[in-house]
């Protein structure tokens with residue numbers, strides 16, 4: 001639907017075309033969401049590039065150039081060739097590399113080299129709403145350098161000429177991460193480096209997107225390795241592309257010291273608990289969430305415990321933890337997923353950006369080369385399971401179990417403060433967002449049975465105007481008596497009184513050590529390299 005059909009007169013050898021790009025201001029949505037503010041801009045070339053149809057993207061050469069506002073600086077994986085005034089010209093690149101090389105420009109901009117002894121070179125390019133937002137701490141910076149070192153040890157290769165983390169710190173742009181071969185487009189809240197909670201919540205972003213340079217860009221599922229942007233992609237192996245990346249990214253966050261081991265365990269507990277409270281798993285298996293990715297990325301969060309969402313990220317993570325701990329157990333500790341990564345992602349050592357596609361059979365063959373086992377059966381069982389319970393075998397093999405207590409989980413608590421809401425998912429069975437509006441209700445939970453649903457607004461709790469703190473208190477108080485919690489809710493302009501008969505108190509997930517099993521999970525989180533710079537925080 002974005003094709004322009006032209007009748008080119010005979011003898012014409014050159015066409016000039018002009019396209020206007022209208023920047024959106026609403027800071028929601030994925031890469032088409034807001035990307036500009038008064039002080040910065042993220043340029044995604046695919047938003048406005050014109051190219052001949054039907055030609056493989058690798059065969060279309062483009063000579064890009066850009067003019068940025070006076071005084072602005074920028075970072076990109078493109079190679080500069082010349083500049084005149086505020087205009088910079090880049091060396092010609094194939095269309096696929098142009099689309100894979102966004103540019104981050106800003107008035108408040110800083111470029112910091114990371115792990116300077118490592119070649120190829122790595123840069124942290126930051127643009128922010130205000131100059132103070134660029135004040136990254138020395139510990140955080142040291143951890144990013146250690147992330148570079150840890151990936152070298154884990155993946156035994158690099159597949160870029162240089163790598164740029166393009167980090168946008170802004171409250172005026174859409175927040176997400178998007179992987180590229182030689183860079184990543186990482187967008188977080190303006191105050192991420194000034195706020196401990198935000199810093200922790202975003203801790204897995206850079207390790208995740210960086211890992212995609214190996215797992216996703218270099219090694220790519222055959223169904224996603226399409227020659228141009230017209231051919232539909234097939235997402236059936238996204239549980240490798242995203243699931244293994246989610247697992248490795250989080251492990252790397254701990255190995256490089258971005259997260260403490262406690263923070264990693266809190267994260268994993270929260271993520272595993274969510275997958276273990278997903279009644280939709282009884283009708284939709286994990287494989288189908290990958291196959292339906294192009295639909296599920298855009299669906300509402302409401303009722304996604306029944307619809308399921310892009311669950312191949314968090315549940316893929318659980319499966320790859322299961323794979324890692326199973327290799328470690330079967331090999332008596334001699335082998336691990338680290339060996340699989342070096343073999344599968346480091347196939348032919350250091351290379352410039354290139355794509356080496358793979359199939360399900362390739363994944364199985366590479367696992368068997370590290371540790372012979374019925375890997376095809378192991379994976380298929382987990383991909384097609386309709387069990388109401390999540391695959392928590394990796395956590396058990398790792399020497400831990402998920403338990404629920406009335407003590408807040410660090411991640412859940414940080415997300416509650418960021419979103420100004422209440423996570424009562426494991427107690428009442430609902431999430432309440434800002435303005436006391438119910439974000440979602442867990443099918444089969446006390447809240448669900450009482451008649452609550454997403455979109456309804458809490459007006460009063462036990463006769464008083466609803467607040468977050470009052471809801472926490474009502475759940476705690478109900479533990480000591482037999483009276484139901486009484487709510488007045490507004491449902492599309494109608495008011496209703498609802499009683500929830502719940503008396504088990506607040507519940508939050510935690511990973512608890514199981515003394516009968518070796519702590520393989522602790523081994524997995526140990527750094528592979530001797531860190532050059534030691535940080536004071538640990």
Ligand SMILES: [Zn+2]
Nearest residue numbers: 208212242245
């Ligand atoms: Zn990803």
